[in-house]
Amino acid sequence: MENLINRYRNFTTLILVLFAQLILLAYQVKGNKDVPLLRVWAVTAVTPIATLVEDVRSGVSGFFENYFTLRDVRSENKQMREEMGRLKLENQFLKTELSTAERAKALASFSARSPSKMVAARIVGTGTGGNNKVVFIDRGANAGVQKGMGVVTPDGIVGNVLAAYPTASKVLLVTDPGFAAGVISQKNHVRGVLKGLGYGRCRVDYVENEQKVDMGEEFFTSGDDRVYPQGIPVGKVTAVHDGTSVKEIYVSPAALEQSPEDVLVILEGVNQIVPEYQAPAKQVYLGPDPNPQAADTPTTTGPLQTTADKVMEKYKQIGEQENHKYGVNPSGARPIDFNIKLNPNAPKPAPGPVKPDAGGPPKPAPGEVIEPDVTEAPKPAPKPATPPAGPASPAPAPR
Amino acid sequence: MSYASDRELAVDRTARSSRFKPWAFFAIPILAILFQVYVPLFLPFLSYLELPLMVVIYFALMRRSQVRGLFIGALVGLAQDSLSNNPLGMFGICNTLVGYFAASFGLKIDVEQPFVRLLMTFLLFFFQKFLYWVLTRALLAQPSLFDWRETAILAALNSVVGVFLYHFLDRLREDR
Numbered sequence: 001m002e003n004l005i006n007r008y009r010n011f012t013t014l015i016l017v018l019f020a021q022l023i024l025l026a027y028q029v030k031g032n033k034d035v036p037l038l039r040v041w042a043v044t045a046v047t048p049i050a051t052l053v054e055d056v057r058s059g060v061s062g063f064f065e066n067y068f069t070l071r072d073v074r075s076e077n078k079q080m081r082e083e084m085g086r087l088k089l090e091n092q093f094l095k096t097e098l099s100t101a102e103r104a105k106a107l108a109s110f111s112a113r114s115p116s117k118m119v120a121a122r123i124v125g126t127g128t129g130g131n132n133k134v135v136f137i138d139r140g141a142n143a144g145v146q147k148g149m150g151v152v153t154p155d156g157i158v159g160n161v162l163a164a165y166p167t168a169s170k171v172l173l174v175t176d177p178g179f180a181a182g183v184i185s186q187k188n189h190v191r192g193v194l195k196g197l198g199y200g201r202c203r204v205d206y207v208e209n210e211q212k213v214d215m216g217e218e219f220f221t222s223g224d225d226r227v228y229p230q231g232i233p234v235g236k237v238t239a240v241h242d243g244t245s246v247k248e249i250y251v252s253p254a255a256l257e258q259s260p261e262d263v264l265v266i267l268e269g270v271n272q273i274v275p276e277y278q279a280p281a282k283q284v285y286l287g288p289d290p291n292p293q294a295a296d297t298p299t300t301t302g303p304l305q306t307t308a309d310k311v312m313e314k315y316k317q318i319g320e321q322e323n324h325k326y327g328v329n330p331s332g333a334r335p336i337d338f339n340i341k342l343n344p345n346a347p348k349p350a351p352g353p354v355k356p357d358a359g360g361p362p363k364p365a366p367g368e369v370i371e372p373d374v375t376e377a378p379k380p381a382p383k384p385a386t387p388p389a390g391p392a393s394p395a396p397a398p399r
Numbered sequence: 400m401s402y403a404s405d406r407e408l409a410v411d412r413t414a415r416s417s418r419f420k421p422w423a424f425f426a427i428p429i430l431a432i433l434f435q436v437y438v439p440l441f442l443p444f445l446s447y448l449e450l451p452l453m454v455v456i457y458f459a460l461m462r463r464s465q466v467r468g469l470f471i472g473a474l475v476g477l478a479q480d481s482l483s484n485n486p487l488g489m490f491g492i493c494n495t496l497v498g499y500f501a502a503s504f505g506l507k508i509d510v511e512q513p514f515v516r517l518l519m520t521f522l523l524f525f526f527q528k529f530l531y532w533v534l535t536r537a538l539l540a541q542p543s544l545f546d547w548r549e550t551a552i553l554a555a556l557n558s559v560v561g562v563f564l565y566h567f568l569d570r571l572r573e574d575r
Contacts, residue, residue, distance in 0.1 A: 010465040014499050017473050018492055025488040025538055035487050042481030045429075050437045125436035126446070128479040128490070136436070162484065172484060177541075259440075
């Protein structure tokens with residue numbers, strides 16, 4: 001037996017080591033538990049060295065850049081970046097305040113609201129393994145960071161704290177397949193769940209096909225997940241199309257477009273209103289008036305083309321036959337009859353706008369009733385070859 | 400193979416195994432892990448380099464001891480798991496098997512040749528990625544894709560880098 005064990009010593013050791021790790025895996029996966037001790041050891045061993053290396057690197061490169069090439073420009077640039085980041089946050093907050101004030105109903109919340117409490121941190125390392133998107137920041141439990149807290153930049157959300165160690169924290173990025181956060185669209189207020197895909201983009205799930213999401217529309221945190229307060233930018237929609245049951249919406253996370261170096265951990269989140277959508281102003285070309293002097297002169301029209309033109313022409317002729325002036329309808333006057341048969345020999349007025357005062361019978365006095373002359377029959381024309389050029393006598397309107 | 404031939408092999412293995420300065424066994428893996436943690440922050444394309452895996456392969460090949468190889472692999476793998484989002488043991492199991500197999504190959508073939516090292520790194524890199532994919536699907540039930548073309552390209556790149564790295568690590572050997 002001893003010989004057998006000695007003979008297969010290597011293989012036995014391999015089986016034992018593999019079995020131990022399988023038990024460890026099963027303990028974590030089945031019980032959904034973690035083994036923090038090993039992770040604390042590893043992170044505590046690695047992150048101080050990474051921080052030290054980063055300090056040395058930034059110190060050396062900063063020294064050369066500051067004193068040999070750029071001198072004060074670098075520190076000024078850094079100061080301006082910090083100032084810009086602060087102003088961005090302030091601007092976002094003021095926009096929200098303005099939006100709330102315009103609605104005039106949230107004055108109470110305006111006064112009660114206070115900005116979220118955050119702590120600044122620096123990214124000092126990335127996670128091992130190509131599939132997961134994890135970074136380490138140089139703030140841990142000693143600085144008040146706890147597991148589950150949101151990590152943001154002024155541009156948008158970065159991820160959430162996966163584990164907080166004494167001197168460092170592990171942050172799961174929004175692009176990791178295991179990441180999820182509640183989001184809401186800015187324009188149509190569509191709610192969904194943001195999920196990472198393992199590469200540069202994210203997807204918004206659980207949005208029905210019937211709901212409307214536009215390309216380029218911006219998503220904000222909805223505050224539903226109790227990790228991120230409402231109103232923090234997430235990213236813009238880069239692709240959207242209907243799926244089998246829900247929409248497939250892809251979002252480019254705004255905070256990761258430029259690899260962030262400094263981040264903020266939200267210690268106490270305060271909800272903000274999602275800014276109102278403002279449609280971009282469309283520029284429409286308006287050419288100059290080609291002939292401003294001719295604007296007052298009546299325009300001449302061509303031959304009658306449309307049915308509307310023909311109907312209008314018909315009503316004009318009826319009006320002339322009935323001696324009716326459109327727009328003038330004195331009380332007691334007889335209403336116009338549009339059912340009379342038009343005299344085909346009546347002259348057609350020249351195309352163009354008709355001047356009502358030009359020619360025609362005299363304007364009746366208000367209250368005067370004009371009776372058609374039924375006793376006087378029209379004189380028959382002596383067999384004209386062509387219709388008479390002059391105005392024909394109006395036929396009596398059959399009443 | 401008889402028991403006697405195993406003993407002969409063990410004696411021969413002890414004679415041929417390389418010796419390293421003790422600090423190298425700790426410092427080199429830590430440096431490799433630090434490289435993987437820190438450098439991709441500034442040079443993202445270097446995140447495809449699996450220096451910890453190369454270090455495991457190198458020490459296992461050169462020590463020519465299956466037990467030492469698998470322990471080196473297990474420790475480096477667990478350290479990688481600790482710094483990743485994986486449950487502990489995923490990289491540990493993969494690297495344990497890589498270390499064991501690398502040491503087994505090291506017992507049978509001459510691993511001083513650069514071409515042999517290149518081929519070994521290529522095969523073991525591919526094996527580690529494939530095994531990791533299998534474990535992810537089988538043990539964690541996570542849907543993931545195995546792109547064998549991309550893995551082959553990465554394996555080739557890592558093999559080339561590995562040959563140069565091994566040449567550098569050879570300088571730390573005491574038997575040279």
